[in-house]
Amino acid sequence: MKRNLLALCCGVLFGIGLLVSGMTQPSKVLGFLDVTGAWDPSLMFVMIGGIGVHLVLSHWIVKRSAPLFDTTFHLPAHRRLTPSLSAAPRSLAWAGGSAASALGRR
Amino acid sequence: MHPFLLALLGGALIGLAASALLLFHGRVAGVSNMLSGLLTRPAADGAWRGAFVAGLVLTGAVALMVAPQAFDELPVRALGPTALAGICVGYGARLGNGCTSGHGICGLARRSSRSLVAVLTFIATAAVTVYIANHLLGGLQ
Numbered sequence: 001m002k003r004n005l006l007a008l009c010c011g012v013l014f015g016i017g018l019l020v021s022g023m024t025q026p027s028k029v030l031g032f033l034d035v036t037g038a039w040d041p042s043l044m045f046v047m048i049g050g051i052g053v054h055l056v057l058s059h060w061i062v063k064r065s066a067p068l069f070d071t072t073f074h075l076p077a078h079r080r081l082t083p084s085l086s087a088a089p090r091s092l093a094w095a096g097g098s099a100a101s102a103l104g105r106r
Numbered sequence: 107m108h109p110f111l112l113a114l115l116g117g118a119l120i121g122l123a124a125s126a127l128l129l130f131h132g133r134v135a136g137v138s139n140m141l142s143g144l145l146t147r148p149a150a151d152g153a154w155r156g157a158f159v160a161g162l163v164l165t166g167a168v169a170l171m172v173a174p175q176a177f178d179e180l181p182v183r184a185l186g187p188t189a190l191a192g193i194c195v196g197y198g199a200r201l202g203n204g205c206t207s208g209h210g211i212c213g214l215a216r217r218s219s220r221s222l223v224a225v226l227t228f229i230a231t232a233a234v235t236v237y238i239a240n241h242l243l244g245g246l247q
Contacts, residue, residue: 003153013123014158015169017117017122019166021116042109043113
Protein backbone atom coordinates (compact mmCIF):
# COMPACT_ATOMS: atom_id res chain seq x y z
CA MET A 1 0.00 0.00 0.00
CA LYS A 2 2.74 2.42 1.04
CA ARG A 3 4.71 1.28 -2.00
CA ASN A 4 1.89 2.15 -4.36
CA LEU A 5 1.19 5.44 -2.62
CA LEU A 6 4.82 6.42 -3.18
CA ALA A 7 4.55 5.46 -6.87
CA LEU A 8 1.44 7.65 -7.08
CA CYS A 9 3.42 10.55 -5.53
CA CYS A 10 6.20 10.02 -8.10
CA GLY A 11 3.57 10.21 -10.84
CA VAL A 12 2.12 13.41 -9.36
CA LEU A 13 5.59 14.98 -9.14
CA PHE A 14 6.33 13.94 -12.72
CA GLY A 15 3.02 15.50 -13.80
CA ILE A 16 3.78 18.74 -11.95
CA GLY A 17 7.14 18.81 -13.73
CA LEU A 18 5.40 18.48 -17.09
CA LEU A 19 2.98 21.28 -16.18
CA VAL A 20 5.63 23.67 -14.84
CA SER A 21 7.86 23.10 -17.87
CA GLY A 22 5.01 23.82 -20.28
CA MET A 23 5.18 20.34 -21.81
CA THR A 24 1.40 19.99 -21.54
CA GLN A 25 1.30 22.27 -24.58
CA PRO A 26 1.86 20.38 -27.84
CA SER A 27 2.70 23.73 -29.48
CA LYS A 28 5.91 23.86 -27.39
CA VAL A 29 6.98 20.42 -28.57
CA LEU A 30 6.14 21.28 -32.18
CA GLY A 31 8.00 24.59 -31.70
CA PHE A 32 11.11 22.70 -30.64
CA LEU A 33 10.87 20.44 -33.69
CA ASP A 34 10.32 23.36 -36.08
CA VAL A 35 14.03 24.15 -36.43
CA THR A 36 13.67 26.19 -39.62
CA GLY A 37 10.67 28.15 -38.34
CA ALA A 38 10.03 29.94 -35.05
CA TRP A 39 12.25 27.63 -33.01
CA ASP A 40 11.32 27.26 -29.32
CA PRO A 41 14.21 25.74 -27.31
CA SER A 42 12.04 25.09 -24.19
CA LEU A 43 12.12 21.30 -24.60
CA MET A 44 15.93 21.45 -24.59
CA PHE A 45 15.87 23.16 -21.18
CA VAL A 46 13.45 20.52 -19.88
CA MET A 47 15.88 17.81 -21.01
CA ILE A 48 18.85 19.60 -19.44
CA GLY A 49 17.01 19.97 -16.11
CA GLY A 50 15.70 16.40 -16.09
CA ILE A 51 18.88 14.69 -17.23
CA GLY A 52 21.04 16.86 -14.97
CA VAL A 53 19.12 16.05 -11.80
CA HIS A 54 18.65 12.37 -12.65
CA LEU A 55 22.31 11.97 -13.68
CA VAL A 56 23.52 13.10 -10.28
CA LEU A 57 20.85 11.41 -8.15
CA SER A 58 20.71 8.07 -10.01
CA HIS A 59 24.51 7.78 -9.86
CA TRP A 60 24.19 7.96 -6.09
CA ILE A 61 21.04 5.81 -5.82
CA VAL A 62 22.31 2.78 -7.78
CA LYS A 63 25.29 2.53 -5.43
CA ARG A 64 22.85 1.15 -2.87
CA SER A 65 22.54 -2.63 -2.67
CA ALA A 66 18.79 -2.39 -3.29
CA PRO A 67 15.99 0.16 -3.65
CA LEU A 68 14.02 1.02 -0.51
CA PHE A 69 10.91 -1.00 -1.37
CA ASP A 70 12.18 -3.79 -3.59
CA THR A 71 14.87 -6.44 -3.38
CA THR A 72 16.68 -5.40 -6.55
CA PHE A 73 17.03 -2.65 -9.15
CA HIS A 74 15.20 -3.33 -12.43
CA LEU A 75 17.49 -1.61 -14.91
CA PRO A 76 17.88 -2.54 -18.56
CA ALA A 77 21.12 -4.50 -18.74
CA HIS A 78 21.15 -4.98 -22.49
CA ARG A 79 23.29 -2.17 -23.80
CA ARG A 80 24.38 -3.36 -27.21
CA LEU A 81 23.23 -1.43 -30.26
CA THR A 82 20.91 -3.52 -32.41
CA PRO A 83 19.29 -2.58 -35.71
CA SER A 84 15.74 -2.66 -34.39
CA LEU A 85 17.38 -0.80 -31.69
CA SER A 86 15.31 1.63 -31.47
CA ALA A 87 13.82 4.19 -32.97
CA ALA A 88 14.43 4.34 -36.64
CA PRO A 89 11.37 2.32 -37.60
CA ARG A 90 9.48 3.94 -34.82
CA SER A 91 10.30 7.39 -35.97
CA LEU A 92 9.30 6.56 -39.50
CA ALA A 93 5.99 5.36 -38.12
CA TRP A 94 5.74 8.51 -36.07
CA ALA A 95 6.58 10.66 -39.07
CA GLY A 96 4.01 8.87 -41.19
CA GLY A 97 1.40 9.21 -38.50
CA SER A 98 2.01 12.89 -37.99
CA ALA A 99 1.90 13.52 -41.71
CA ALA A 100 -1.33 11.55 -41.95
CA SER A 101 -2.72 13.60 -39.10
CA ALA A 102 -1.66 16.81 -40.79
CA LEU A 103 -3.23 15.76 -44.05
CA GLY A 104 -6.38 14.67 -42.26
CA ARG A 105 -6.80 18.19 -41.00
CA ARG A 106 -6.67 19.74 -44.42
CA MET B 107 9.40 33.73 -14.47
CA HIS B 108 10.99 33.32 -17.89
CA PRO B 109 9.58 30.32 -19.82
CA PHE B 110 13.08 28.86 -20.22
CA LEU B 111 13.66 28.99 -16.46
CA LEU B 112 10.30 27.33 -15.90
CA ALA B 113 11.27 24.68 -18.44
CA LEU B 114 14.52 24.05 -16.58
CA LEU B 115 12.71 23.92 -13.23
CA GLY B 116 9.98 21.61 -14.57
CA GLY B 117 12.66 19.38 -16.08
CA ALA B 118 14.40 19.23 -12.71
CA LEU B 119 11.11 18.13 -11.09
CA ILE B 120 10.76 15.38 -13.72
CA GLY B 121 14.32 14.27 -12.97
CA LEU B 122 13.51 14.28 -9.26
CA ALA B 123 10.38 12.16 -9.84
CA ALA B 124 12.41 9.67 -11.92
CA SER B 125 15.04 9.54 -9.16
CA ALA B 126 12.42 8.97 -6.46
CA LEU B 127 10.94 6.06 -8.43
CA LEU B 128 14.43 4.59 -8.79
CA LEU B 129 15.15 4.99 -5.08
CA PHE B 130 11.81 3.58 -3.90
CA HIS B 131 11.08 0.91 -6.52
CA GLY B 132 14.32 0.48 -8.44
CA ARG B 133 12.43 1.21 -11.66
CA VAL B 134 13.02 3.35 -14.74
CA ALA B 135 10.39 6.07 -15.14
CA GLY B 136 9.50 5.22 -18.73
CA VAL B 137 5.87 6.10 -19.23
CA SER B 138 5.28 4.10 -22.43
CA ASN B 139 6.81 1.01 -20.83
CA MET B 140 4.58 1.44 -17.80
CA LEU B 141 1.48 1.72 -19.95
CA SER B 142 2.36 -1.34 -21.99
CA GLY B 143 3.20 -3.26 -18.82
CA LEU B 144 -0.19 -2.31 -17.44
CA LEU B 145 -1.94 -3.61 -20.53
CA THR B 146 0.08 -6.76 -21.18
CA ARG B 147 1.12 -7.91 -17.70
CA PRO B 148 -1.32 -6.35 -15.25
CA ALA B 149 -0.84 -9.15 -12.72
CA ALA B 150 2.93 -8.80 -12.52
CA ASP B 151 3.75 -5.58 -10.76
CA GLY B 152 0.77 -3.82 -12.24
CA ALA B 153 -0.01 -1.98 -9.03
CA TRP B 154 2.91 0.45 -8.91
CA ARG B 155 2.59 1.10 -12.65
CA GLY B 156 -1.10 1.83 -12.24
CA ALA B 157 -0.37 4.08 -9.28
CA PHE B 158 2.27 6.11 -11.16
CA VAL B 159 0.05 6.57 -14.22
CA ALA B 160 -2.88 7.44 -11.94
CA GLY B 161 -0.70 10.13 -10.35
CA LEU B 162 0.07 11.58 -13.78
CA VAL B 163 -3.58 11.57 -14.86
CA LEU B 164 -4.75 12.94 -11.52
CA THR B 165 -2.31 15.86 -11.76
CA GLY B 166 -3.51 16.61 -15.28
CA ALA B 167 -7.16 16.46 -14.22
CA VAL B 168 -6.62 18.81 -11.26
CA ALA B 169 -4.57 21.20 -13.40
CA LEU B 170 -7.30 21.26 -16.04
CA MET B 171 -9.73 22.46 -13.37
CA VAL B 172 -7.53 25.01 -11.57
CA ALA B 173 -5.27 26.19 -14.41
CA PRO B 174 -6.82 25.38 -17.80
CA GLN B 175 -4.42 27.86 -19.43
CA ALA B 176 -1.65 25.30 -18.89
CA PHE B 177 -3.10 23.36 -21.82
CA ASP B 178 -3.29 24.28 -25.49
CA GLU B 179 -6.62 24.75 -27.18
CA LEU B 180 -6.35 21.82 -29.57
CA PRO B 181 -7.59 22.12 -33.13
CA VAL B 182 -10.30 19.68 -34.13
CA ARG B 183 -8.85 17.03 -36.38
CA ALA B 184 -10.28 14.11 -38.29
CA LEU B 185 -10.63 11.14 -35.96
CA GLY B 186 -9.25 8.48 -38.34
CA PRO B 187 -5.83 10.03 -39.07
CA THR B 188 -5.47 11.06 -35.42
CA ALA B 189 -6.11 7.48 -34.30
CA LEU B 190 -3.64 6.23 -36.93
CA ALA B 191 -1.03 8.70 -35.62
CA GLY B 192 -1.64 7.47 -32.07
CA ILE B 193 -1.22 3.84 -33.14
CA CYS B 194 2.04 4.74 -34.93
CA VAL B 195 3.43 6.51 -31.88
CA GLY B 196 2.47 3.65 -29.57
CA TYR B 197 3.79 0.95 -31.91
CA GLY B 198 7.02 2.87 -32.41
CA ALA B 199 7.55 3.43 -28.69
CA ARG B 200 7.22 -0.35 -28.12
CA LEU B 201 9.54 -1.15 -31.02
CA GLY B 202 12.14 1.29 -29.73
CA ASN B 203 11.67 0.12 -26.13
CA GLY B 204 10.89 3.55 -24.83
CA CYS B 205 9.88 7.12 -25.40
CA THR B 206 10.89 10.61 -24.34
CA SER B 207 10.76 9.78 -20.61
CA GLY B 208 12.44 6.36 -20.58
CA HIS B 209 15.08 7.07 -23.23
CA GLY B 210 15.21 10.88 -23.13
CA ILE B 211 15.48 11.44 -19.38
CA CYS B 212 16.36 8.13 -17.71
CA GLY B 213 18.36 6.50 -20.50
CA LEU B 214 20.45 9.58 -21.29
CA ALA B 215 21.08 10.19 -17.57
CA ARG B 216 22.32 6.59 -17.35
CA ARG B 217 24.54 7.29 -20.38
CA SER B 218 22.97 4.51 -22.42
CA SER B 219 24.19 4.48 -26.02
CA ARG B 220 20.93 2.85 -27.13
CA SER B 221 18.97 5.70 -25.62
CA LEU B 222 21.18 8.29 -27.30
CA VAL B 223 20.59 6.69 -30.69
CA ALA B 224 16.86 6.42 -30.00
CA VAL B 225 16.52 10.04 -28.91
CA LEU B 226 18.58 11.46 -31.79
CA THR B 227 16.61 9.35 -34.27
CA PHE B 228 13.15 10.27 -33.07
CA ILE B 229 13.95 13.96 -32.70
CA ALA B 230 15.52 14.07 -36.16
CA THR B 231 12.64 12.26 -37.88
CA ALA B 232 10.05 14.28 -35.98
CA ALA B 233 11.82 17.50 -37.02
CA VAL B 234 11.73 16.35 -40.65
CA THR B 235 8.02 15.58 -40.28
CA VAL B 236 7.33 19.02 -38.84
CA TYR B 237 9.35 20.58 -41.67
CA ILE B 238 7.29 18.71 -44.24
CA ALA B 239 4.00 19.51 -42.51
CA ASN B 240 4.73 23.16 -41.72
CA HIS B 241 6.82 24.31 -44.63
CA LEU B 242 5.94 22.00 -47.53
CA LEU B 243 2.30 21.13 -46.81
CA GLY B 244 1.32 24.53 -45.55
CA GLY B 245 1.06 24.32 -41.80
CA LEU B 246 0.19 22.16 -38.82
CA GLN B 247 -0.67 24.25 -35.80
